[in-house]
Amino acid sequence: MIELIIKKRNGIELTKEEITSIIDGFTSESIPDYQISAFLMAVYFKGMTRAETANLTDIMMRSGELIDLSEIKGIKLDKHSTGGVGDKTTLILAPLVAAAGVPVAKMSGRGLGHTGGTLDKMEAIKGLSIDLSREEFIAQIKKTNIAVCGQNANLVPADKKLYALRDVTGTVDHISLISSSIMSKKLACGADAIVIDIKVGHGAFMKTIENAEKLAATMIGIGEKMNRKVTAVITSMNEPLGCTIGNALEIKEVIETLKGNGPEDLTKLCLELGSHMLVLGEVSENLIQARKTLNNLIDSGAAYKKFEELISAQGGDLNVIKQPELLPSTQFLETYKSTNEGFISELNALDIGLASVKLGAGRETKESVIDHGAGILLKKKIGDYVKKGEALAILYSNNPASFTKAAELMELAYTFSQEKPLEKPLILKTVH
Amino acid sequence: MIELIIKKRNGIELTKEEITSIIDGFTSESIPDYQISAFLMAVYFKGMTRAETANLTDIMMRSGELIDLSEIKGIKLDKHSTGGVGDKTTLILAPLVAAAGVPVAKMSGRGLGHTGGTLDKMEAIKGLSIDLSREEFIAQIKKTNIAVCGQNANLVPADKKLYALRDVTGTVDHISLISSSIMSKKLACGADAIVIDIKVGHGAFMKTIENAEKLAATMIGIGEKMNRKVTAVITSMNEPLGCTIGNALEIKEVIETLKGNGPEDLTKLCLELGSHMLVLGEVSENLIQARKTLNNLIDSGAAYKKFEELISAQGGDLNVIKQPELLPSTQFLETYKSTNEGFISELNALDIGLASVKLGAGRETKESVIDHGAGILLKKKIGDYVKKGEALAILYSNNPASFTKAAELMELAYTFSQEKPLEKPLILKTVH
Numbered sequence: 001m002i003e004l005i006i007k008k009r010n011g012i013e014l015t016k017e018e019i020t021s022i023i024d025g026f027t028s029e030s031i032p033d034y035q036i037s038a039f040l041m042a043v044y045f046k047g048m049t050r051a052e053t054a055n056l057t058d059i060m061m062r063s064g065e066l067i068d069l070s071e072i073k074g075i076k077l078d079k080h081s082t083g084g085v086g087d088k089t090t091l092i093l094a095p096l097v098a099a100a101g102v103p104v105a106k107m108s109g110r111g112l113g114h115t116g117g118t119l120d121k122m123e124a125i126k127g128l129s130i131d132l133s134r135e136e137f138i139a140q141i142k143k144t145n146i147a148v149c150g151q152n153a154n155l156v157p158a159d160k161k162l163y164a165l166r167d168v169t170g171t172v173d174h175i176s177l178i179s180s181s182i183m184s185k186k187l188a189c190g191a192d193a194i195v196i197d198i199k200v201g202h203g204a205f206m207k208t209i210e211n212a213e214k215l216a217a218t219m220i221g222i223g224e225k226m227n228r229k230v231t232a233v234i235t236s237m238n239e240p241l242g243c244t245i246g247n248a249l250e251i252k253e254v255i256e257t258l259k260g261n262g263p264e265d266l267t268k269l270c271l272e273l274g275s276h277m278l279v280l281g282e283v284s285e286n287l288i289q290a291r292k293t294l295n296n297l298i299d300s301g302a303a304y305k306k307f308e309e310l311i312s313a314q315g316g317d318l319n320v321i322k323q324p325e326l327l328p329s330t331q332f333l334e335t336y337k338s339t340n341e342g343f344i345s346e347l348n349a350l351d352i353g354l355a356s357v358k359l360g361a362g363r364e365t366k367e368s369v370i371d372h373g374a375g376i377l378l379k380k381k382i383g384d385y386v387k388k389g390e391a392l393a394i395l396y397s398n399n400p401a402s403f404t405k406a407a408e409l410m411e412l413a414y415t416f417s418q419e420k421p422l423e424k425p426l427i428l429k430t431v432h
Numbered sequence: 433m434i435e436l437i438i439k440k441r442n443g444i445e446l447t448k449e450e451i452t453s454i455i456d457g458f459t460s461e462s463i464p465d466y467q468i469s470a471f472l473m474a475v476y477f478k479g480m481t482r483a484e485t486a487n488l489t490d491i492m493m494r495s496g497e498l499i500d501l502s503e504i505k506g507i508k509l510d511k512h513s514t515g516g517v518g519d520k521t522t523l524i525l526a527p528l529v530a531a532a533g534v535p536v537a538k539m540s541g542r543g544l545g546h547t548g549g550t551l552d553k554m555e556a557i558k559g560l561s562i563d564l565s566r567e568e569f570i571a572q573i574k575k576t577n578i579a580v581c582g583q584n585a586n587l588v589p590a591d592k593k594l595y596a597l598r599d600v601t602g603t604v605d606h607i608s609l610i611s612s613s614i615m616s617k618k619l620a621c622g623a624d625a626i627v628i629d630i631k632v633g634h635g636a637f638m639k640t641i642e643n644a645e646k647l648a649a650t651m652i653g654i655g656e657k658m659n660r661k662v663t664a665v666i667t668s669m670n671e672p673l674g675c676t677i678g679n680a681l682e683i684k685e686v687i688e689t690l691k692g693n694g695p696e697d698l699t700k701l702c703l704e705l706g707s708h709m710l711v712l713g714e715v716s717e718n719l720i721q722a723r724k725t726l727n728n729l730i731d732s733g734a735a736y737k738k739f740e741e742l743i744s745a746q747g748g749d750l751n752v753i754k755q756p757e758l759l760p761s762t763q764f765l766e767t768y769k770s771t772n773e774g775f776i777s778e779l780n781a782l783d784i785g786l787a788s789v790k791l792g793a794g795r796e797t798k799e800s801v802i803d804h805g806a807g808i809l810l811k812k813k814i815g816d817y818v819k820k821g822e823a824l825a826i827l828y829s830n831n832p833a834s835f836t837k838a839a840e841l842m843e844l845a846y847t848f849s850q851e852k853p854l855e856k857p858l859i860l861k862t863v864h
């Protein structure tokens with residue numbers, strides 16, 4: 001192992017056998033963590049070649065159970081987002097695309113810090129279970145064309161262990177390590193094609209478009225090496241997506257959007273990502289056709305119906321979907337008012353995400369308990385004109401003491417200008 | 433700790449308090465090794481500033497016992513070599529300089545791999561003990577002006593622990609880490625001034641003069657920050673120093689050199705390093721005077737007498753010094769003959785060092801037992817003309833099976849040329 005550390009440190013490419021011995025040694029604990037962490041830091045500085053990254057992905061993918069979706073006919077699609085604030089796209093996209101005839105086999109994660117997680121949002125729906133066995137998962141897709149569940153503990157254990165070590169050794173933010181971590185999980189879940197939404201901006205992991213492009217290229221490179229089609233869409237995460245942040249609030253917005261009444265940015269993003277999914281899934285010939293199909297599915301109510309199908313297949317109470325006012329709410333709410341007059345020129349997603357955590361909507365640590373009713377409803381977004389004293393947002397919490405802390409963070413999020421700010425694009429780039 | 437790793441990873445200077453918390457956490461085991469090794473790899477790539485290196489040295493130095501030499505009058509001198517093949521200078525220099533009136537308080541180490549260690553060489557002398565208590569050490573210096581002993585286990589424990597981790601994580605060869613490791617030990621031993629012999633070449637840790645210069649500058653920088661005078665002499669270690677490699681063989685050469693009959697290169701190096709020691713010790717006004725003093729001490733027999741004094745003070749049998757043929761030898765010896773005719777143009781010190789280990793003169797691992805009689809006597813060195821079949825060296829071993837393996841390594845060491853090679857300088861540079 002010392003030789004392999006030094007080899008990487010000196011910038012020499014490792015063979016597949018060498019990477020295998022490192023990952024096997026790590027998972028079997030025959031190589032101590034202090035050697036792996038030194039290796040990871042050497043990777044941080046020296047990088048990994050395309051071949052090394054693909055090999056690492058492949059080896060991690062095979063470290064646990066592999067989901068075999070071959071029983072399900074058609075090209076199985078998966079979608080991944082690198083995480084943002086107010087990002088409820090999965091719960092809109094999955095039924096939308098499934099309604100178009102593309103089988104959606106989606107394994108999702110939980111939220112941590114300022115970013116939310118699909119599983120947490122789903123659990124805001126009474127009765128709904130995200131724990132499906134492999135058999136249940138496949139049977140549900142065969143029956144309804146859609147399932148969204150939590151990741152099996154046996155899925156990619158090497159990545160789980162490696163991520164935990166990276167998290168405490170300053171080696172998280174490296175393109176190859178991020179890419180192989182994401183892709184090993186997507187590939188182990190058995191998808192044939194994947195659309196990746198790479199968020200860039202204040203509220204995202206990637207802060208610059210250059211880094212987002214590198215991440216896109218690396219993940220597409222892994223896909224190529226492993227014979228899976230990957231499309232990456234780089235999108236802006238400077239302000240929160242949509243108008244809601246917080247689990248039950250976001251479910252309400254999901255329902256509205258599936259019915260065609262969602263906020264403009266969220267709808268736009270879902271149509272964009274969804275179109276790529278239909279093309280990759282070979283249900284539409286091109287993006288224009290795909291977009292037409294998706295619009296029709298929203299207008300006809302078929303997309304919303306598929307959502308209901310998903311919820312009831314996983315045991316969720318349909319009444320709370322039909323009457324969203326029955327979704328969890330909070331004992332207290334407070335209007336957050338503007339102390340300025342002018343156009344909102346910035347609305348920092350990170351600050352808003354952190355404010356929502358203070359209100360109880362997210363997790364400060366992995367052990368935190370989520371309050372599904374808590375969160376923020378944005379009344380104004382970038383480009384809107386507001387007067388002094390006008391409501392910018394409604395804050396929801398069961399802990400009245402949290403309003404002050406949340407308001408302090410909200411205060412940081414807003415910047416005002418006297419001229420209307422130029423509209424910034426939401427979809428920045430598509431990479432195949 | 434994660435923040436400190438990321439800070440160093442991003443190239444930001446750490447404060448003394450931050451380095452203290454890292455080293456304290458490491459020695460008390462409240463910071464896990466996997467974080468320390470990631471930090472070390474970040475240091476490998478991002479380096480340490482002068483202030484960081486001096487602070488690390490100071491903190492490590494204070495991690496254990498500090499030897500207080502203030503009872504001993506005069507400027508106490510120490511000497512350090514970065515290690516080479518056939519390097520017996522300490523055992524010549526220490527008595528030579530002590531005879532000139534400079535108190536020599538020397539703590540030495542053992543050999544590992546192709547490099548030998550002073551303590552092992554001393555133990556070739558029957559009865560001699562290298563284990564002195566602090567009181568014995570100081571009392572002996574007060575009485576005889578000289579003591580050479582092993583390092584106390586309580587000396588710089590942080591460095592011992594850190595070196596062990598560096599050794600298995602590919603983070604040994606970094607200038608700041610090497611410098612702080614060496615200097616923390618030297619400073620904990622209480623020396624007021626230090627002469628450092630930085631070896632460069634095949635048989636040395638430093639392979640290029642540029643790196644040797646960086647190491648010199650870093651150690652002098654630490655000395656300045658900690659108010660100790662440091663002179664670094666960069667010397668060549670392409671061929672072995674002197675004509676002997678192996679413990680008893682080297683003791684014989686030490687005796688010859690102290691009597692004025694030593695090989696030219698070894699004598700030259702000892703006079704060079706010794707002169708700097710006399711100047712730093714303020715016994716001589718300049719290097720020319722110092723050299724004169726040292727030559728006189730050799731010619732008068734005073735240097736050799738001081739060596740006898742050192743040996744008997746530490747319990748060594750003076751008979752084996754007076755009659756070196758009584759020193760340990762081996763049951764077998766073999767003449768290693770030339771298969772070429774021409775001038776020796778290269779004599780790779782690393783290969784010769786490894787050959788001597790095969791014969792039993794050194795340690796392959798820390799647990800290996802040394803055969804004090806084993807080793808190599810070089811009959812020819814670079815620049816000598818040899819005929820086919822002429823003796824190049826005599827190999828000594830108690831294990832006849834080792835001769836073949838040693839001869840194979842010897843074979844690699846020699847390069848011949850038809851023209852006499854240009855003489856290469858032994859002393860490359862002096863840095864204050």
